[in-house]
Amino acid sequence: MTKLSDWLQTTAARQNVTHDLTQTIATIAAACAEIAAILRTAPIEGLSGLAGATNVQGEAQKQLDVVSNDIFIKHLQQNPDISILVSEELNQALHFERETGAGRYAVACDPLDGSSNLDVNVTVGSIFSVLEAPSGVRDVELLQPGVRQLAAGYAAYGNSTSLVLTFGKSVAVFTLDAAGEFILTKDDVTIPSASAEYAINAARERFWDAATLAYVDESVAGETGPAGKRYNMRWVGSMVADIHRILMRGGIFLYPLDSETLAKGGRLRLLYEANPMALLVEAAGGKATTGLGRILEVMPANIHQRVPVILGSAEEVERIERHYAVLK
Ligand code: AHM
Ligand code: MG
DSSP: OOBHHHHHHHHHHHTTOOHHHHHHHHHHHHHHHHHHHHHHHTTTTTOOSEEEEEOTTSOEEEHHHHHHHHHHHHHHHTOTTEEEEEETTOSSOEEOOOOTTOOOEEEEEEEEETGGGGGGTOOEEEEEEEEEOTTSSOGGGGOOOGGGOSEEEEEEESSSEEEEEESSSOEEEEEEOTTSOEEEEEOSOOOOSOOSEEEOOGGGGGGOOHHHHHHHHHHHHGGGSTTOSOOEEOOOSOHHHHHHHHHHHOOEEEEOOOTTTGGGTOSEEIIIIIHHHHHHHHHTTOEEEOSSSBGGGOOOSSTTOEEOEEEESHHHHHHHHHHHHHHO
């Protein structure tokens, strides 16, 4: 049985990861373990409702969105190596007071993604990304393309709590035990390059572009169509749950740019949704694209920037990329 703390030590040595960075991950993991514990009994505590506020995205905040965000703040501010927090629930980046020279890292997170699934007891998650922010004070340092992420991951609060981590080279999965300790349960995750499962909100078909329409038409056509095999469609509506399935057994996740999200640049957020998932998927041998280019190379213009997201099994991503190439 390998504990997260032991794994972080050996990985630090093997992958050239600094002690400070592994401690930053340990801090985030502690926040996720606390969120997992609160979710388990939230309906009994009366924490299932709306918080009565709207976040910067214009979305109604759930009480648990606010609670999870507060838990991230509480844990991160205790770690002197972290100077900045970007959160889906905070309009502005939050700067922690640090002594000069401390606080090399910035954390971007969605403290509780998929929170519309809370009422129905379906998997939700926390997504996070760690960036270098040497000055610790300048927001412009947060506007880095995803290739510069030092680490990324998510916690999936499902029938068990999984913590999925990468420092950019490989992907490891940990499971939270009854004592609140994360135990390594899968190392070196590889996404199968071929798959016959796709995930998209199909009710948005009327907004789709030609590439998405062509990709889905081919998939629906099954074994007699150009894709030559029968597909299944799965859509949890929690990005963490959909991506976790894809990391474990392959598939493709699509939230493409469509006529309704065009003005905003997409639906999902670059810094704390798309980039961490893209880093994980690429580290596991998959691909992650906006349709027109690699997600990890998109230069953010602001901390809450949105982006089209298509990621998963390499062969499936390449199939839709061929349709986008025709459109270019
Ligand atoms: P959220 O950050 O407000 O929870 O929204 C993100 C979620 C993702 O988890 C999920 O993939 C997507 O929104 C679902 O979108 P839709 O409502 O179109 O199905
Ligand atoms: Mg969210």
